[in-house]
Amino acid sequence: MIHRWWQLAARNWRARFGRTLLHSVAVIIACALVVGLTGAFASFERALWVLHGRWTGATDLHVSGEAGRQFDQAALDRVAAVPGVRALSAQIHDRALLIGPGGSVSVFLRGRLLPEDLELHPVELVAGRLPRPGTREILVESPTAERYNLQPGEPAVIGIYGDRHEVTVVGVLDRPALLTLMDDVVHVPLDFAQQILSRQGRVDVAFVQADPEVDPWALAGPVEDALGPGYRVNVVAGGRQTLAQQLPAVRIVVFSLSSLALVVAMFLVFATISCGLVQRVGEMGSLRCLGASRGQIVRLVLIESLPLGLWAVALGVPAGLLGSWLVTRAWPGVFLGGWAVSPLGLALGAGGAVAATLIGALLPALSAGRVDPIAAYRPQARADRPAGLLWAACAGGALLALQPVWMWAIDSPQWVLRGHLLAGLPMMVAGLFLLAPLALVGLGVGLSLGAGWLLRVPPRLVAGQLLRGRWRNAGIATAIALCVTLVVSANTQRESLLAGYALPTGFPDLVVLLPAGVAHDRVAEAMGDLDVERWTGVNAFGVQIDADLGAPPPAMTPLASWQTGNAWFVSFEPDRMDATVSLEYLEGTPAAARALLEAGPALLVPEPMARALDLHAGDTLRLRDWQRRWVEFRVAGVVRSLSLEVAGSQYGIGEIFRHNRDRVVLGTTAAARQYFHQFGYAMVLADTGSPALSEAVGNSLRARWQGEQVFWISLGGLRSKIETDFRRVARAVSLVAGLLAAGVAAVGVANAMQASVHSRRRELGVLHAIGTTRSQLLRLVLAESAVLGGVGAGLGIALGLLAAVLGGRVHQLLTGGPAPVFTVPWLEVALVAGGAVAITLLASAAAALRAGRAHVLRLVKE
């Protein structure tokens, strides 16, 4: 026997056990998603830390040359002599070709000081042993060993700068799957690497381990002082701090996205409980007649709803944990640190499920609390008042409008992101819900005509059914809309980002490489024949600059003669350069620079080199000419070329500019001829105007200069490569988002529709009793669902497009990348809308069938 008020709620739980469990499915799934996704992300975070730990090993300081500059044994000795330095190791890096029995592969060559470097960066051997110093023994990684048949004891060849070096594989290292997308690495003794790279005594990077009692931050200063200018000392703990600072932003995004499932579940709880209360208006009225206060009714409904959240905690949390555990088990190479549980994710999943339930139940509970005692005489709730809907819609519109205002009023990326995720998105969701009832009236009536005509039921009946419980139906429509929003927003952002990715203006769309060189007249003649107007010939050759630039840095280039100097001289024609490559002048002006270049001898200096050598416009720089005399060149300007850097980020030729910007000077073709005896072009840059034309020109040049080495690169291909890669990743994200949305929506909407139909069984029974056939009843429910799905899809598309615009703004502010150009993938949007309607129809099919099958007397008596 019950003796306390809350026990009535407990009794109702027991009596409605099955239905409560069914209604909680959406919350269970949402809870499982939050716990699962945050758990998977926690495992991924742990993997990142493990990987970071492997990279940094036991080192405290990471010393490298400014802008890729190398340093020598003397510098290393000075570091080793700094008090507090316990251990020191060094590495040298370059690209090379590894040729094994199973084929050849471009690899990252890592020369390591043995055994010191292995002590500071322990490796996990899966076969064989470690190489010995002074030998030609190498370590390869497990995927490389497997793919190219390079087991311990196998001979192999390292190809570098056209030379071949026989080596022996002595060991195989473990390589985590997390690094799949990165280059294969071959580890060799440092002295051997220095020998084959012709950089004896030089290293790219040094690693320092501090004495245990020494603070690495305090050690960084003395090490910098010992090295002098031109070196960069990074404290590894600082890298850890940076990673620790960056991860929370990603974590917020993961938590926010997974929380969206809880928000969807909240609206489904709202709709389900509202539907349930429709049937119990008489019961609530009776309780009010018996003297129950409004507060008691509110508490009763809230306590009755609580099991939905408790079920979610009881089932969703274990399901989410199991899911994340299975994921980490399935991809152990990615989740290197094993399975991790996110306590915050657990709290969010469990607390969020309960909160989503209680918040979802709050409005129906308050509504139940407002039930008049006279409602004891009414079996059904009254229709909502239209005036209230109008005010709600105004409030909803205002909430939706606040977000864009915030986004464009604030410049701080961090605050925009926080505001977007923590305040903006919740406000948009609330705004959507407040707008939904009015949209149901506007859109719903229109769509009822179509659905009624298609399913051959009176449209007035369909609209009437929908409009009688506007807020209940608004809850379902909002849940559908949020799922649609997620998918539409993801797809639109993808397309907008792609559309926004434009190559810089004045960008050559064709790069022709001519390693053997081609004379100016031949190029001019060919370009004239092919009607290409905007082109420029470029040459690149090694020169000796009178400055300490250290030994040459890693250079991957098909161009020869590097080893004759310490820098690149890239020659061009000032009158043609501007037409094809846009140069941004940081110092000097285009006109003044051109005048100086044409008067000669003069140079343009890229910004990193100007920084490394402290050069400014008007300074002089000495270069050794072909007769080994020093010639003074005026610095005509300090420049930056985004177009060359973009090209450099993708293709080998650009590596010259990207990696060697601190050792490149830009001069004229005339100067190249006069001072360095370089007469031909090693490269032609052309702006043909279209990818198709650039490919045709490239092929024509290759055909015209048969017998010579001609390579060409269409930068139209660069764009399509970026598009393909980005599209692949973005599609995967959209697919996951879509599947999650469809999963929650299908189950949740099915329950809500079931509750909605159940709450109107008596009414449907009356329709049946007065002659509506079972088939008509079924079609009526389906038509109603289709309209609800349509309204949800319509709202979702509108909100999704708005969210895409706002997301684009966040992306731009955070990454500083190109501004997205709002582009809507209408076909996909239409498919999503169709999918939403189809899912809603499928979800309500069971409810519709039950309504159609029930016996008329049973329905009427309910």
Add this chain to the structure above:
Amino acid sequence: MDTDQPQPDAVVELRQVVRSYPHPTRPVHALRGVDLSVARGEFVAVMGASGSGKSTLLHLIGGLDRPSAGTVLVGGADLGTLSDRQLTLFRRRRVGVVFQAFNLVPTLTAQENVALPMVIDGAPRAQQQARSAELLDRVGLADRADHRPDGLSGGEQQRVAIARALLMQPEILLADEPTGNLDSANAEAIWTLLGSLGRQLGTTVLVVTHEPAVAAPADRVVVIRDGRIVGEILTRDCGHDPSLVATRCAQLAR
């Protein structure tokens, strides 16, 4: 009837009570200046055609609704001046309501349904059990205490509802068409029960009905038409004969 001076032993006193409902085209006047006085322990039936305002009258007396104008005094309390909370407590402790559709909570047993007002009021457990058991015994359902409403017949459900209405020893018991959902045998049993319990407990009983047969046992029948009380019938003058009550009622309501 003198409306200026309160009746000395009146438990219900209505003075010029008006109840109107707003409507976009024209307001609906459910009651148009009703004066009524019901003495303590009196058994009064309210009769009238459908839509005459008899249920509205009951709602106002039970504190389920508020008058648009006039005064409703129940046990000396002016219901029009009570706050929502005070009105809630009034319904909980001073009024018992019996509905045509029984309105039992489907998930509770018969005894739990009877005890519900005390549960709501937070009364001690022992008191709840003792009082609900006693009332179930009085309505003849002691052996069905553990049954849920869906396991009881219509007459039994209504008896449970009457027991529930009497649980808090209300000053006034209101019944709105309490036998409307019952067959004649059950209806008669319910009327007998209402009358006898009212007399035994000294509770004022006010019943709304449109069946003369069930109004006949009352002390007085108030006839209402178009929101106005058009007359009263003292049933003892008719010898508690349903057909005579019906005839007089029809004459007044014409």
